[in-house]
Amino acid sequence: MRVCLGAIVMLVTLIACSGGNQSKEGSPSPKATNAIAFPLFEGAAVLSARTWSTTVGARPGLADRSVFRQGAGTYVGHDVVAGTQAMMPALETWLGDLSANPPAGYSVAVRGNGIEAVRAHTRDLGIDFVPFESTEDAKRHGVVVMAVDPSTLAEKAGPMLGLVGKFKLMPATLRDPLDAQAKRQLGFSLSEAANPDTPIGAAVAALDQLRDFGGRGIVLIDAVKQ
Structure with missing residues (x-):
């Protein structure tokens, strides 16, 4: 457990400090609105919204499969960051209610021990999430709510901030084993998590906004394969 938490803390810190520069396209919204047809927590204020496009490989990590479930290809999506003064227990209850009673047209996308193990690690870090799916214009539409x-x-x-620069300077021969270890233990690799066009990457990329806001955050990310 200690090794798992150390690995995920490293990946979260990496994203927070690097800003995740793997996005192929991205444009900030001039006026932040919820561009995703999914409800936010009641009273949450939209802080930012972004449209993106990215190409993924054949085997997305477990935490990413809800939005990239159709395998390799190009996906177009959005992420929305909203702030709330509600505490995490209230937000976790809200996520539980959404999971038990998804909005009309949606269902929970991924269930089972694998996704619950990932959630157990991310909850310890202050992130909880539920993946959903629907059909949009005859295409599968994945949404993750965090x-x-x-x-x-x-x-x-x-405590891991001092390791970020060293990790980024490591040769691939050293980075690859860390990626593999994280994927075995957590269901996603450091490289996958460093991409803001993924659920965990979008959540951590929102850190600065949420710290400035002074509360908790709701992050939505969706994608449709082209």
Whole structure:
């Protein structure tokens, strides 16, 4: 467990400091609105919205399969960051209610021990999530809904800040084993997590906004394969 948490803290810190520059395209919204047809937590204020396009490989990580479930190819999607003063227990209850009673047209996309193991690790860091899916214009539409506590995330990641620069400078021969270890233990690799066009990457990329906001965050990310 300690090794697992250390690995995920490293990947979260990596994204937070690097800003995740793997996105192929991305444009900030001039006026932040919820561009995803999925409800936010009641009273949450939209802080930012972004449209993106990315190409994924044949084997996306477990945490990414809800949005990239159709395998390799190009996906177009959005991410939305909203702030709320609600505490994490209330947000986790809200996620549980959504999971038990998804919005009309949606169903929970991924269930089972694998995704629950990933959630157990991310909850310890202050991130909880539920993946959903629907059909949009005859195409599969994946949505991940996340609750983020930036204070907990910063507290857990803080001790690892000094390792970020060293990790980024490592040759591929050293980075690859860390990627493989994270994927075995967590269901996603460091490289996958460093991409803001993925669920975990979108959540961590929102850290600065949420710290400035001074509360917790709701992060939505969706995708449709082209």
